[in-house]
Amino acid sequence: xxxxxxxxxxxxxxxxxxxxxxxxxxxxxxxxxxxxxxxxxxxxxxxxxxxxxxxxxxxxxxxxxxxxxxxxxxxxxxxxxxxxxxxxxxxxxxxxxxxxxxxxxxxxxxxxxxxxxxxxxxxxxxxxxxxxxxxxxxxxxxxxxxxxxxxxxxxxxxxxxxxxxxxxxxxxxxxxx
Amino acid sequence: xxxxxxxxxxxxxxxxxxxxxxxxxxxxxxxxxxxxxxxxxxxxxxxxxxxxxxxxxxxxxxxxxxxxxxxxxxxxxxxxxxxxxxxxxxxxxxxxxxxxxxxxxxxxxxxxxxxxxxxxxxxxxxxxxxxxxxxxxxxxxxxxxxxxxxxxxxxxxxxxxxxxxxxxxxxxxxxxx
DNA sequence: TATTGTTATACTCTATAACTATA
DNA sequence: TATAGTTATAGAGTATAACAATA
Numbered sequence: 001x002x003x004x005x006x007x008x009x010x011x012x013x014x015x016x017x018x019x020x021x022x023x024x025x026x027x028x029x030x031x032x033x034x035x036x037x038x039x040x041x042x043x044x045x046x047x048x049x050x051x052x053x054x055x056x057x058x059x060x061x062x063x064x065x066x067x068x069x070x071x072x073x074x075x076x077x078x079x080x081x082x083x084x085x086x087x088x089x090x091x092x093x094x095x096x097x098x099x100x101x102x103x104x105x106x107x108x109x110x111x112x113x114x115x116x117x118x119x120x121x122x123x124x125x126x127x128x129x130x131x132x133x134x135x136x137x138x139x140x141x142x143x144x145x146x147x148x149x150x151x152x153x154x155x156x157x158x159x160x161x162x163x164x165x166x167x168x169x170x171x172x173x174x175x176x177x
Numbered sequence: 178x179x180x181x182x183x184x185x186x187x188x189x190x191x192x193x194x195x196x197x198x199x200x201x202x203x204x205x206x207x208x209x210x211x212x213x214x215x216x217x218x219x220x221x222x223x224x225x226x227x228x229x230x231x232x233x234x235x236x237x238x239x240x241x242x243x244x245x246x247x248x249x250x251x252x253x254x255x256x257x258x259x260x261x262x263x264x265x266x267x268x269x270x271x272x273x274x275x276x277x278x279x280x281x282x283x284x285x286x287x288x289x290x291x292x293x294x295x296x297x298x299x300x301x302x303x304x305x306x307x308x309x310x311x312x313x314x315x316x317x318x319x320x321x322x323x324x325x326x327x328x329x330x331x332x333x334x335x336x337x338x339x340x341x342x343x344x345x346x347x348x349x350x351x352x353x354x
Numbered sequence: 355t356a357t358t359g360t361t362a363t364a365c366t367c368t369a370t371a372a373c374t375a376t377a
Numbered sequence: 378t379a380t381a382g383t384t385a386t387a388g389a390g391t392a393t394a395a396c397a398a399t400a
Contacts, residue, residue, distance in 0.1 A: 018316050019210075019296055021323035023225055026203050027246045028326040033196075051197055062358065069204045071392060076360060090359095098358040098399045119196050129325040130318055138318050139195050141311055146198035148306040149205045239381060248369060253383060275376045275381040 032122045036115055041081035045070065049078060050112045053088055053104040060099040087111055209299045213292055218258035222247065226255060227289045230265055230281040237276040238267075264288055 033044040040046050048068055057067075065075035079102065082088045087108035093099035104112070127135050210221040217223050225245055234244075242252040256279065259265045264285035270276035281289070304312050 017320060018300065019293065020225070020228055021316075021320045022206055023210075024323035024326055025319055026206060028322075029199055029203060031246070033200075048197070048200055060358070069208070072359075073361085073393090074391070096358085096400070100359070116196065123195065126326070127322070129321050134318055137314060139198075141307055141315050142202055143194060143198045144306050145304070146201035149201055149303070237381070249382075250370090250384085251368065273377075273381085277382070 028126060032126060033119070036118050036122060040111070040115065041085050042078045046078055046082055046087075047112075047115055049075075049082065049102070050087060050104060050108055050115075053102050054109060054112055056103075059101070060093065061102060064102060082108075205303060209303060210296070213295050213299060217288070217292065218262050219255045223255055223259055223264075224289075224292055226252075226259065226279070227264060227281060227285055227292075230279050231286060231289055233280075236278070237270065238279060241279060259285075 030044070033047065037044045037047045042049070045068060049064065052064055052067070057064075061075050061079065062072045065072040068075075070078075079088065079090065083090060087105060089103050089105055090100040091103055093101050127138070130138065207221070210224065214221045214224045219226070222245060226241065229241055229244070238252050238256065239249045242249040245252075247255075256265065256267065260267060264282055266280050266282055267277040268280055270278050304315070307315060
């Protein structure tokens with residue numbers, strides 16, 4: 001079994017391993033969030049909707065949908081379920097009455113807090129292989145990456161720069177310009 | 178082997194951030210792999226099948242399916258496409274003729290190598306926010322996590338220990354024991 | 355005219371079950 | 378009897394297109 005090569009970019013085999021690892025961890029993450037949000041109508045994505053609403057980052061439905069990488073029509077169904085469960089509300093935006101602002105209810109905050117604590121436990125379990133310092137470092141780096149990627153793919157952007165560059169690479173064109 | 182959480186339930190906002198960050202990064206990962214494997218019949222999962230076959234870790238179809246977290250019936254369709262494209266072959270296992278061993282062809286190796294180099298470029302782009310040392314550290318930690326999770330969910334295991342524990346947490350039962 | 359949100363339709367994907375062959 | 382693989386069917390999930398309200 002191949003083991004964690006130190007070589008960064010040079011060897012393809014090294015990246016092969018990283019790609020594989022990301023996939024494994026990603027699937028574990030999906031399983032974890034699915035299990036935690038099993039009883040939530042809408043599943044893991046509803047959890048992220050709640051999370052966004054709690055930060056007041058939700059904005060309009062379509063910006064939120066773009067941010068979560070799902071279709072805006074799906075967002076309608078998702079919110080229908082969450083509203084029915086009394087976890088969020090749709091409020092008209094005074095500035096632009098076409099928009100519906102997604103705001104979390106008190107009950108929604110309670111449910112979210114509960115789910116997040118469960119998620120914290122699950123996550124600690126998943127990160128058991130790392131010591132405290134490493135966990136902190138990992139959290140910091142992943143957080144920074146997330147903020148960078150969010151900059152790449154803001155709500156008002158329909159086509160992500162990263163994806164475009166990657167597509168260019170796939171076409172054989174050098175990325176960057 | 179208690180969980181030793183630093184601030185488990187106390188500050189929800191802290192963990193909330195990590196959960197969110199993982200989601201953002203993973204969505205970027207999914208978009209990336211999807212874009213790279215766009216022309217591959219079967220998409221990103223076919224890429225992982227090729228990767229497993231190249232390491233000779235594929236084993237039988239069902240063990241591979243379990244490892245990739247997909248149904249064995251889906252694996253049949255996936256392999257049908259890959260065989261049709263001449264990238265892998267199904268060979269009978271002399272030891273147990275019920276099994277079909279998945280072996281990569283020369284052409285499959287070529288395609289895989291090409292896709293992996295594209296993936297390496299895309300990944301470097303995604304990790305631009307980190308310096309060289311941090312990237313190495315991240316790769317190392319993710320690799321270690323992946324190996325741990327793989328131990329949790331080996332091919333012969335249909336129900337993952339992590340998932341069971343998490344489900345227990347979701348039910349209100351304390352995890353671990 | 356363009357955009358937000360909704361609804362209806364069609365499509366894709368995935369899982370469930372039944373079948374064959376090997377053990 | 379139990380398991381690996383295949384196939385067919387049904388179900389869930391998703392996107393496409395048409396519509397109403399607002400800008």
